[in-house]
Amino acid sequence: MAQAVGSAMRQIRKNRGESIVDVAKATHTSPASFTKWENDQTVPSERSIRKLAEYYNIDPLELLALAYPDKYAPLQAEKLEEAKIKTIRVEDIFDNDTVLSYNDKPLSATAKAMISAFISGMIVNRAE
Structure with a gap:
């Protein structure tokens, strides 16, 4: 190994x-x-x-x-x-079946899309 x-x-x-x-x-x-x-x-x-x-x-x-x-x-x-680390794949967070919430309130599809775009941008910029 x-x-x-x-x-x-x-x-x-x-x-x-x-x-x-x-x-x-x-x-x-x-x-x-x-x-x-x-x-x-x-x-x-x-x-x-x-x-x-x-x-x-x-x-x-x-x-x-x-x-x-x-x-x-x-x-x-x-x-x-x-x-007690829990691994979550980033792409699974934005899956259509996943509901994101903030302060116990579900986020709208628009908010979810904005968060997805922001995080994707951060990941892409970090790789460069």
């Missing part, structure tokens, strides 16, 4: 539109090391993963659990269970 950490790191970097050199410079890592990590030739140290997570502004457990599953996957599962 440790092989998945390189793919995850590549996906995060590409979603942010950054090059390996950009991230390497920002995290004081060599581009060669970063390339090896992304190609699953080597696994980054816990310290390097924590630096990357700080740079990407993500929970380090997300990457640590991929790189070191025996040590961190149980901690991540425990943390998720404690938080």
Whole structure:
């Protein structure tokens, strides 16, 4: 399972539109090391993963659990269970069968469409 950490790191970097050199410079890592990590030739140290997570502004457990599953996957599962995270797909929110409400009052179809357009715009702009 440790092989998945390189793919995850590549996906995060590409979603942010950054090059390996950009991230390497920002995290004081060599581009060669970063390339090896992304190609699953080597696994980054816990310290390097924590630096990357700080740079990407993500929970380090997300990457640590991929790189070191025996040590961190149980901690991540425990943390998720404690938080009782409920995942909702954004596109499901705007499904025709979904009723959005505010202060216990259903929103009109127009308000729902406006919210959908606003959120879609935010997501698209963030991806760029």
